[in-house]
Amino acid sequence: MQNLKFALSGIMLFALVHNGNAQVNKSNFIKTQSGVKVSFKGSESAIDQDVYLDVITDKIIRVTALPYGDPFPSQASLVVVDSLQRQLKSFHVQPTDSTINLTTSDLIAKVSLVSGKVEFFDLSGKRIFSESKRNADAFIPDSYNGDPFYRLNQDFIVDTAEGIFGLGQHQNAIMNYNRGKQVTLLQYNTEIGIPFLVSTNNYGLLWHNYSITKAGDTRAFLPLNAFKLTSKEGEQGWLTATYVNKHKDDEVFLSRPESIIEYSYLTDQHKFPKDVKLVDSKVIYEGRISSPYSGKHVLHFKYSGYMKVWIDGQLVADRWRQSWNAGTFEIEQQFKRDEDHDIRIEWLPDGGESYFTLNWQSPIPTQRKNVFSFNSEAGDAIDYYFVHGQSMDEVVSGYRHVSGKAPIMPLWSFGYWQSRERYKTQAEIESVATEFRNRKIPIDNIVQDWSYWSEHDWGSQQFDKARFPDPAGMIKRLHDQNYKLMISAWPKINEQSTVYKQFSDNKWIYTRNIYDGRKDWIGKGYTSTFYDPFNKGARDGFWQLLDKNLFQIGVDAWWMDASEPDIHSNIDLNERKSVFQPNIGSSVRYYNAFPLQNAKGIYEGQRETDPNKRVFILTRSYFAGQQRYAAAAWSGDIASRWHDMKDQIAAGINFSMSGTPYWTMDAGGFLVENRFHKPNPADQEEWREMNARWYQYGTFLPIFRAHGQFPFREPFNIAPEDHPAYKSMVYYINLRYKLLAYNYSIAAKTFFEDYSMIRGLAMDFPKDQKGFNINDQYLWGPSLLISPVTEMGATSRVIHLPEGRDWYNFYTGKMSRGGQDITAEAAYERMPVFVKAGSILPVGRTIQFTTEQKQDLINLYVYDGADGEFTLYEDEGINYNYEKGQYSRIDMTYDNSTKTLLLADRAGSFAGMLKDRKFNIIFVDPAHGAGIDIQAKKSKMISYSGKTIQVKLK
Template identity: 30%
Template sequence: MKFSKTTSFMLTLAVFITVNLNAQSIEGTRQGVKFATQNMDIQIEFYSNNIVRVFKTPQGFPYNKKSLSVVKSPETISIKTTQKGNKTLLESSSIQVEVNPETGGISFYDPNGKLLLKDKDFGTQFSAVDDAGALSYNVREGFLLDSDEAVYGVGQIMDNKFSRRNSSHHMQNENMSTYSPYFMSVKGYAVFWDNYSISKFNDNAQELSFEGLGHCADYYFMYGKNADGVIAQVRDLTGKAPMLPLWAYGFFQSKERYHTEDESLDVLKKYRDLKIPIDVVIQDWRYWPEFNKSDSLWNSQSFDRQRFPNPKKWADEIHKLNAKLLIVTWPGFGPKTEQRKEFDSKKMIINFDTWPPDSGARPYDVYNPEALDIYWRYLNKGIFSYIGNDGWWLDSTEPDHINRKDSDYNLPTHLGSYRSVKNAYSLLHNRGIAVNQRKANDYKRAVILTRSGFIGQQLYGSNTWSGDVVSSWDMLEKQIPAALNYTLMGIPNWNSDIGGFFAGGWKKDGGNKNPEFQELYVRWMQFGAFCPMMRSHGTDLPREIWNFGERGTWCFDAQEKAINLRYSLLPYIYSTSWDVSNNNGTFMRPLIMDFVSDKKTHNIGSEYLFGRSILVAPVTKYGVKEWSVYLPFGSDWYNFWTNAYVKGGQTIVSESAVDKILLYIKAGAILPFGPKVQYTTEKKWDNLEIRIYPGADGTFTLYEDEFDNYNYEKGKYTEIAFLWNDTAKKLTIANRKGSYSGMLQNRKFTIVLPSGLSKSVAYNGKKTEIKL
C-alpha cells in the first residue's frame, strides 16, 4: 500500500496540531493522535517504534486506566503524519497506522505498506451494564484478519489445537485453564487487549473479537516481524523474564503429600543412595496444624508440632543433602488463622468459599497492595526467614472457587467487582511474593511454581504448571499445544505434573506396576525432561522412581535415562535460560518460530524446539513402535540417538523405543554436554563435551555465572561464543567475555562430531581455533 504525501509533519513531545477533516477533528498528541467518532473518544499513542496503544472510551466518559500488566512508559520517538483524503497516516520507523476518523477504523501496516491487521470500521461497541451497582460497559473489539492467517496464544487451553483460528473461548482463569486476551499472528504481530475481566475470545469467518467488562477498550499492537520479535515486544511492554538459579533446571520430586518432615527427608536420602539425580523436594499442603482435625487453620503458614517438630532443622538437613526445598502456600485462609482475622478486620477478604470444602476458607484481596504486604509479612515470619526455604509453590492461584454462586462475582475487591478483575488474580499474587522476597533477600533468586498466569507474570520468575490434569494418554497429548500457545504469550516458564495429577483410574489394574501406566509415566517424564521445569507430582499413586520397579527393570531404567539426559544438558539449558532472560528467547519454541516460511508448520502443535537446536517430538500413544515426525524445511537434521543425517522438509517415520524420546538436532547446532552429576552444582564444568552437527554454519554462546544470586544483573557473568564454519570445517572458540567470582580460568573442551571424530583442546579464555 502506498500513500501520497500531501501533508507531512512531525509529532514530537512538545508539538500539538489539529487537522480539520470534513467536520472530524484529529488532534496531535505527544506520541500520536486523538479524535472523537461513533460516540467514542479514541487515542492512538506510540509506545515505541514497534508498539502502538489504542485507547477508546465512551464519548464524554474519560477513564484513567492503570494497567496491571504493562510496565513500559512511552518512549519519545518521531512520528511522521500524512493526510490522504479523510484518512490520516502515522508512521514510525517500524509501523504505519492509518486512521479513519469517520468510522473509527484503524489499519496497521509494516514499513513497506503491507497490511498486517485492521481494527474494523464500526468495530468497537460499548453497552452500558450494571457492574455490582456501578456503571460499567460490556466492551467488544473486532478485528479483520486474512482468511488463511494462523494465530496463536489466547492461553493454555486443553483442546489439543494449536492455531486459534475458528475457535471460541470463555476466558476465565481456573484450574487447567489459563487465559490472557492476546493473540500472535504468523505475520509477525500480536495484540494484547489489556482487560482482566471474565471475557470472551471469538474467531470466525467474519472477524476476530474480544469481549469483556470494563470502562475502556484498551489494546496494544506489537510488530516484531517474526515470533521472536513479537515476544521481545511483549517483554518490552510487560516485563523481561529474570534468570532462575541453576538448581531450578534440575529434577523436582513431589507428591500429594509428604505427611512428615522425615518422610520427605527419607525420599531425598533414597534418591541419593540410588545415585539418581535430584535437586528439589516439594512440600505440599497440610504441613500446618489441623485444629480439632478440621481445616479451620488452613494455610496458617506455620508448622504442625507433631509432624514437623523442627522445621528449621528439616530444611537444613535438605540443604546438607545438596537439595532445595519448595513449600506450598495458598491464597485462601481458614477462619482461625491470624492472617484471616487481620484480613477480615481490614476488609481484605473476597467473601466466597475457596478450597478446601467445609473449611470456611476465603481468599484474600490481592488487588489491594497493602494486602500483598500483609500476606508476605506472615509468610516471611512463619516460613521464609524462619526455615530458609528456597522457593514457593503457589497453589490455587485462580483461586479455587467452590459452592459457586453468580453473585460471588459481584463481590467487591480493591479494584472493583471480582468479575471485572478476576483473571489478574494470579499475576498480582505472584507479584506480591516475588517483589517482597527480593526486598527481604537480595541474593536468593525467586523461584515460584504457580497454577495460573497472566501476561506480565514472566517478570516475577514464575513457572506455571498446567493444573490438576488427569493421568491419561489423551491429556499428555493435550499438554504440548497448550504449552506452546502459553509460551507464545511471552511467558517462557511452563511445566506439568509428570504422569498427570489424578492417577486413581490406574489403581484397579496394578497401579505403578500396570504396564500401560508405566509407559505413560515414562513418556510423560521424557516430555518433562524437555520442559523448562522437570517435576514429578501427583495423587492416588506414588511417583518416586522406586515405586515403578528396581534398577534393571525397564521402567526404572527408562526414567533414570531421562533424568540423566536432562542433567547432561544443563550447560545447554542454563545458556538457553540466559537467552530467554537477556535476548527475550523462548524455551519451548513452536516450529513457526524458526520455520514460519514452511506453511506446514503453521498447524503443528505436537512437536517443538527446546532452545534453538533440539527438535522434540514426544510420543503420546501407548505401545507404538514407530512415530511420525515432521522435519521442517529450512534445515537438515540429525537423529540424536543414531546421528543419522536427514533432509528437512519431510515427514519421516522413526523408531520410537520406549526408553528414548524422539529428538532431532538442527544441522549447524553446537551442543554443550556436562558431567554426570547427582545435583546441578556437584561438579564444575571444566571438561565439557561440545558436539558439533555439520551441514550448516552455527553459533552457540555458553553462559555461566554464580548460579543463584542477582550479581548477573551487575554484569557478573561470562559468555564464551562458539562459531562453526561448515565450509572450512573449523570451530572457533572466541575470547571469553566478562568475569565473576569463582569462574573457571582454565578448562578443557572435548569437540565431538557425529562421525565419532573428537579433539580435546585446552582453553584459557583466549580465542582458539580447531580444524576438524
C-alpha cells in the first residue's frame, strides 16, 4: 500500500491515560490513499501493533491489525471480488488527544491512542460497534507445513439486547447468536462456516479469514469431569456406564466408571471396552452431576445412533443419527452451584463405528456477557470488513459489494425438483420422469445422484455404459419432456479411475490419502483422493472433464457433493489437514475455502464454454463470496426425523442472513431409520405425515427439492393418491408453480437490490425483540410468514405474528392483529402461512413446468391495512441477457389511505416478452376475506398493455 504522508504524520502523539496517572503512549499515524495507519511501539497501554483503516465505501471500512513492523498482507483475497470498487466521495482523518478519527459521510471510525482498539460511531456520535483492547493473545506465532502464521483472537463489545445472525448453517437450532453461544466455522457434512454476521443494530462484520474459526463465546469447552460426578452407586468422581444387551435388558455385558466421554473419531474407537460389541449394546450412563457455578450451562453432544437424555427425570433430548455420520445437539440447563442433578443417558450405537462426546460450557462470567469473539487458527493479521447500513438489508448489500453479487438462478430452478439416493439405471430415471408427467404432477428438474459411473471409475465423470447405455439420448428425451437434469459431480478421484494418471502427473491432486492407503466404501473399496481447486490448472482440468463427458451431452446443472472436502467423515481434524494440502499454502490457513474454489472453477468454466446458459451449482459446503458463482447450498445428510426438520429452519435462516441467499435441504431428510424400510402401520403413517410436512416447508425455499435414502422419495412412492399425505404434497407442488411470478421476482430483487429471500423475523421487524430468538418461523420474501409444522400428529401450532403489521391467513383471508402469539390451525394437509398487511401478491395458474405457458393471467391479491409495493420482474429465464439490461419490470404500489392500486408503466423489454396480460385484482380486507383456498366473492379484471393503470379497490 502506497502511503501519503499526512500533515502531522511522523509526529509522536502523547495522551494521558485514565485513572489520572500520566504516562507516555508512544504512537504515530500516517494518512494513506484510502485511510490511515496507526502504529504502536513500546507503549505501556497497548501491545506493539500496526492498525490500518481502509475505506472501501462511505459505509464499509476494512480494519487490519498486525504485529508492529510486519508487512501488510499482500496475498490476493479469495473472498473479496477482484473488481471491488471504492465508492466514496471523501474521508477525513483528524487526530485528537486520545484518538485518531476517520470520518466518512456515513460514520466515524476511531483508533484509541491508549489501547489501539477501533470503535465505530454514527455521525451523531452514537457508538455502533467496538473492539475490545487487543492483548497478548491477539497474535500467537504458529506454523504448519512450513507456513508461518499467527493464531488470532479478537474480542468485540456488543449490546446484550441486539440480535446477531448469520455465520453460516449450523444444526444447533439457534437463531440469535448473541446468547452466549459458541459456533465453530468449519466445513463439515451438515455444517457450513461463513465468517459474516449481521446485527439488528444495522451493522455487519466479515471476518476475513479462511481457517477454522470459533465465534461468539469462544471459551474452551469443559470435559464431563469438570462437573462433580457421582456414580449410580454413590461413588465420587464418575458416572456409571453400563453396557447391556440391547435385545435383553437384563443381560449386562459390562459396567464401568466413566468420567470423560470422548469418542469423537475413528482414532477413539480403541477407548471402548475391548470385549463388547457396540452394535449389540445399549449403553446407559447414570449418576448425578453438580456444577461449581450458577447460571445457564450448555451441554454439547456429538453422537451417532440413538440418544436419549434425562435430567432430573425429564426427557430433554431424543435423537438419532446414522452411525457413519455423527451429528451434534445442545441442551441448555439452569443449574445452581453445588446442586446435584440426576442424569441418565441411553445410547444405542447403531453401528460398528460409534461416536459419542459430551462436554459443556460454564455460565458466562459477568465481564464477558457483552463480548463476542472471533478466534482463528491461522492468519497474518486480524482482518475484517465493518459494514454499516440503515437496515439489515443494506448491510447484506454491503457484504455483497465486497464479496460479489448473487446471480439470478435460471427460471426452471424455481420449479419442483425430484431426486433420490439414487436412480441406478437409465430406465429408472426415465420411468420416474414419465410417471410424473402421466400423473400431471408439476416438475422441472430431475436429479442423478452419485455412482452413475463404473464402480472403479469414480472421478471420470462418465456414465457406466452397462446401466446407462445412451446417456445423451436419455438427456434428450428428458429435455423433450421439459425436464432439466442435474448431476452429482464429486471432486473426488479414485486411484483406479481412468483420469487419475492425468491428474496425478499434473500434480492436480492431494496425494497423502493415496500414500496412506485409505479406502472408500464403494464395492471392494478403492484408494481415492480429491483434486486441488486452489490450482488453476486443476480447476480447468476438472471443468474439462465435466464439459466433455456431461455438459456437451446436455447436463443442465451441477451437484457438487462432498465439497468440504469430505476426505473421510470420521477422521480427526489433524488427519484431514494432513491430507488436504492446497498448492497455494497450508491446509490450516485455507481449510474452509475449498468449496469456494471448487465452485469458482465450474462457474467460470461453464460461462466461458457457453456464455448464454445460466450456471446452477448445488453444493454441500459453502464459504464467503461463493454466492457470486451461482451456488446454492443444501444442508447435507440430515436425518429423516422431526427434530432434524425443525433444526433446518434456523439453519436456513442464518445461512441466508450470512449474505448467501440460495439454500435448501433434502425435503424428507436424507438418513433413514431401519424402521421405515419395512414399516409397520404406525411407522408407515409417521413416514407419510413427516414427508407431507417437509414438502410443505420446502415449498417456501429458494429450491424445492425432495431427496433421500430408501424409501423412494417421489410423492407416488410415499403414499397412494387418496391419502392426505399425497394430496398435500401435490397441493404444495402446484402452489409452488402458482407462486412462480412472486418467487422469480424476489430472486431478481436478490440480484438487483442484494435482497434476501429467506428472512429472519428481525430483518423486517427489528423492533419486535421477541422475534429475534424465534427459530421455527421466517418470512419468505416481503409478504409471506412461514411457520412449518415439526411435531407428529399436530393439528395446530403457536405462531408469533410480528408487531407493526396485521396478518391475513393465506388460505382463508381472515385477519389477525400483529404483536401477538396465536394458536393457528395446522390441519394435516396445510401448514400455517400468513400474509403481511400491505402486501401485493401475484398468484398464477397451475402449470406443469415453468415454461409451459406465459403468465398472461395473474390473480393479484392486495391486502389492506398498510401501504404496499411489489415489482413484477420478467426476463428470458435461461441466459445472462438480464446483465445487459434485457428485462422488464412492472412497479406496483398500494395506497392504503385512498385504497388505490397503481400499476406503473412497464420498464424495459426482452426477447419474447409478453406485452399484454390480464390481472384479476382481489382486494382482501377484514370484511372481505379471500385466500388461496377461498374463492373471492368480488374481484376486478383489468387488461394491462404496459401503460399506467390506477384501480380503486374500495
